[in-house]
Amino acid sequence: MKVTKLKDIAQLLGISVTTVSKALKDYPDISEETKQNVRVLAEKLNYKPSSLAVNFRNKETKILGLIIPEIVHYFFSNVIDGIINEAEKMGYLVITLQSNESFELEQKQIELLLDQRVDGIIISLSNQTKTFDHLKKVIRQETPMVIIDRITDEINCSKVIIDDEKAAYQAVEHLIKIGCKRIVHINGPLIPKNSMDRLIGYKKALADYNIPYDDSLVYSCEQFHYQDGIDAANQALKDHNDIDGIFAITDLLATGAMTALKNHGKRIPEDVSVIGFSNWRLSELITPSLSTVEQPNFEMGKQAVSLLLNEIKARKEEKMIENFLVKLPTKLIERASTKPTVKANPS
Amino acid sequence: MKVTKLKDIAQLLGISVTTVSKALKDYPDISEETKQNVRVLAEKLNYKPSSLAVNFRNKETKILGLIIPEIVHYFFSNVIDGIINEAEKMGYLVITLQSNESFELEQKQIELLLDQRVDGIIISLSNQTKTFDHLKKVIRQETPMVIIDRITDEINCSKVIIDDEKAAYQAVEHLIKIGCKRIVHINGPLIPKNSMDRLIGYKKALADYNIPYDDSLVYSCEQFHYQDGIDAANQALKDHNDIDGIFAITDLLATGAMTALKNHGKRIPEDVSVIGFSNWRLSELITPSLSTVEQPNFEMGKQAVSLLLNEIKARKEEKMIENFLVKLPTKLIERASTKPTVKANPS
DNA sequence: CTGAAAGCGCTTACAG
DNA sequence: CTGAAAGCGCTTACAG
Structure with missing residues (x-):
């Protein structure tokens, strides 16, 4: 035809x-x-x-570029969901790429998106990204960009993150309130800011409730795999005989920790309460169901698009570009792994 | 700059x-x-x-369109992964959209992609898609298209699916070989062909091993939620006192069924063996770990892109367009929920 | 109220 | 070996 x-x-x-x-x-x-x-x-x-002709004429593609470390993650696939939905509503389509946590791929993909002349870029940095020339190039070319979740202070643009510090604070506070006093913190590499902020939240909660901070209770995993959680908890149980709570930086690490606890004959939550982070799908399906912190992933995607489109619009109208840092609130989800009723009785 | x-x-x-x-x-x-x-x-x-100018000149966008029911599903996010990767390797970028299992959205998104003049479309149909005028339009406009996983016979184009019948056959055969004789089948709506094919595989396995087919052992869920699995298994336990195996069409349904079994004091796999389908992430994390059928989701995405690019190329060279139906093999994964050793002893 | 002309940035058939 | 010209399909400032 x-x-x-x-x-x-x-x-x-x-x-x-x-x-x-x-x-x-x-x-x-x-x-x-x-x-x-x-x-x-x-x-x-x-x-x-013909969009080909119209785009060419108007020097815009009505396409946004998105670079995500790993699509397969529950958290990110929800973020993508939010981004695609919101973009579609505003008349934009989204080219999605995944960096696979590889710095090189990330660089290459930025090039691809710039070559494709997308109208704007949303990116969440790979774990390996420690230099930022590729992002500086985006800024130099005046392509609007928003960084989400995995951000950096080195680049000046709008960003959307969750309030990691506050979220961690709430999780630890919850453990304290149900009676925990020796709380292990299992976290990951401190390079992406998230881990660091959560550690700060952990410390602050302890301080506010007059529990001394003991850095031998903090275990850093190289990676975020199930096995890492098992290993960290095993080590913690070996190092300490009095732990009564675990706050893991990820639900998967928490799940691993729970497996280790069970293998050591510890009851959850009677002996040790466990709380994770992210509210993965699996968290309500395991036994006992895992308390966690829910992140507004869909909302994060939506906000990112909205910031990006504002910037695109501002540039077209040659207005001043303002950069925003949006911090989204999280929600504590209490499940069986931190039931207070049980904890209240003993002692 | x-x-x-x-x-x-x-x-x-x-x-x-x-x-x-x-x-x-x-x-x-x-x-x-x-x-x-x-x-x-x-x-x-x-x-x-300028890709804007080059695309316009060459009347091609080097962009593929992808419509998926739900990105957040583990299965689909892996398919997407395969698609994006392969496309990138071949010099194409991918615009991803999700229909949210809505027929209307799916129609609208086809329009969006056609308007955007993508070079080709890969689609997996929504559960609600029962008419196909929107897809016929794609064919009429001579935009290359490949349908994956959720296919239909009504449209003439290349397709990639897994071999559902054989996969189900293997799962049921596995249950039979470890001694199951009264095997419940929990499935979903039979409209997308997948459920139907798996039911056929179930029946064929029974027949080949001389186990009479009893349709009171087949339970159809409206949806594929955790709770549906619980409900189906509860009903099965109420209807029959002799069931010793469950084959669920989805890992999540199988997980629900396991919860129901546990609540009824049934041991897994000693009393009832359970096998799911899809190999979700959670399947190896629950207790007992769930046997299942692994689908080649990444491979599916890769194949789809390769078929699509072949067609794009063939059209450019004005060669004959051939349609293929690729059936990908699956892999049985044996875990704790169907341990044969235990089953072999009694009776 | 209508239309001829220029132009967006590139490619390529053609002439020299 | 080099370049002028036409054209991809649209938009818009300008003339009439």
Whole structure:
């Protein structure tokens, strides 16, 4: 089937391409009659402006680029969800790429997106990203960009994150309130800011409740795998005989920790309460169900798009570009792994 | 920073745009010296052809469209992964959309992708899709398309699926071989072909091992939620007192069924063996770990892209378009929920 | 109210 | 070996 173009309509109607174009865009200087004729014929021929031509003309693609470390993660796939949805609502489509936590891929993908001339970029940094020339290039080329979740202070642009410090604080406070006094913290590499902020929240909660901070209770995993959680908890049980709570930086680490606790004959939550972070799907399916911190992942995607489109608009209108740092609140989810009733009785 | 274009290079070198263009594309009729000059300057000015202009000229976008029911599902996010990776390798980027299992959204998204003039479309149908005019339109417009996983016979194009029948057969055969004789089958709505094919595999395995088919052992869930699995298993336990195996069409349903079994005091696998389908992340983390069928989701995405690009190429060369149906093999994963050793002893 | 013309940045058939 | 010209499909400032 041949695709209809303006010229086809113009020829059939015996008028100029200019007039057809204007009629379809409802210019005020075209007669109602002509507009009618054009509209009817365009409808009949199923005319759709060629986005190829329109984009070229307008120097915009109506496409956003998105780089995510790993799509398969529950957290990120929800963020993507939020981004695609919101973008679609605003008339943009999204090209999604995943860096696979590789710095090199991330660099390459930035290039791909710039080459493709996307109207804006949303990125969450890979774990390995420690230099930022590729992002500086984006800024230099004046392509609007928003960084989410895995951010850096080195780049000046809008960012959306969750309030990691406060979230961790709440999780630890929850453990303290149900009676925990020797709380292990299992975290990951401190490079992406998230881990660091959660550690700060952990410390602050302890301080506020007059529990001395003991750095031998903090275990840092190289990675975030199930096995790492098992290993960390095993080590903790070997090092200490009085732990009564575990706050892990990820639900998967917490799940591993629970497995280790069970293998050591510890009851959850009677002997040790456990709380994770992220509210993965599995967290309510394991036994006991895992308390955790829910992140507003969908909302994060939505906010990122909205910031990005604002910047795109501002640039078009040659207005001042303002950078924002949006911190989204989290929600504590109490489940069986930290039941207070049980904890209240003994001692 | 101003973006460099051919004209800039031409002016600086005092030659024509044509020559610059040809030099960069290594046309044989340009002198080595000119080529050198052009290349050096292009490099220096960081020249990148405007994809907007190139696409317009070539009438191709080097972008593929992808419509998936739900990104957040482990299965689909791996498929997406495979698609994006393979596409990137072949020089294509992917616009991902999700239909949210909504027929209306799916229709709208097809329109969006056609309007965007993507070079090809990969789609997995929503559960609600029962008419196919939107897909026929894609065919009519001669936009290459590949349907994956959730397919339909109504549309003539290449398709990639897993071999559902064989996979189900293997799962049920596994249960039979470890001694199960009264095997419950928990499935879903039979509309997408997958459920139907798995039911056929279930029946065939029973037949091959001389176990009579009893349709009161087949339970159909409206949806695929955790709770549906619980409900189905509860009902099965109420209806029958002799069941010794459960084959669920999804790991999540199987997980629900396991919860129901536990609540009824049944031991897994001693009293009832359970096997799921899909190999979700959670399946190896629950207790007991769940046997299941692993689908080649990444491979599926890869194959889909490869079929699609072949068709795109064939069309460009005005060759005959051939449609393929690729059936990918699955893999049985034996875990604790179907341990044979235990089963072998009693009776 | 209508239309001829220029232009977006590139590619390529053609002439010299 | 080089370059002028046409064209991809649209938009819009300008002339009439």
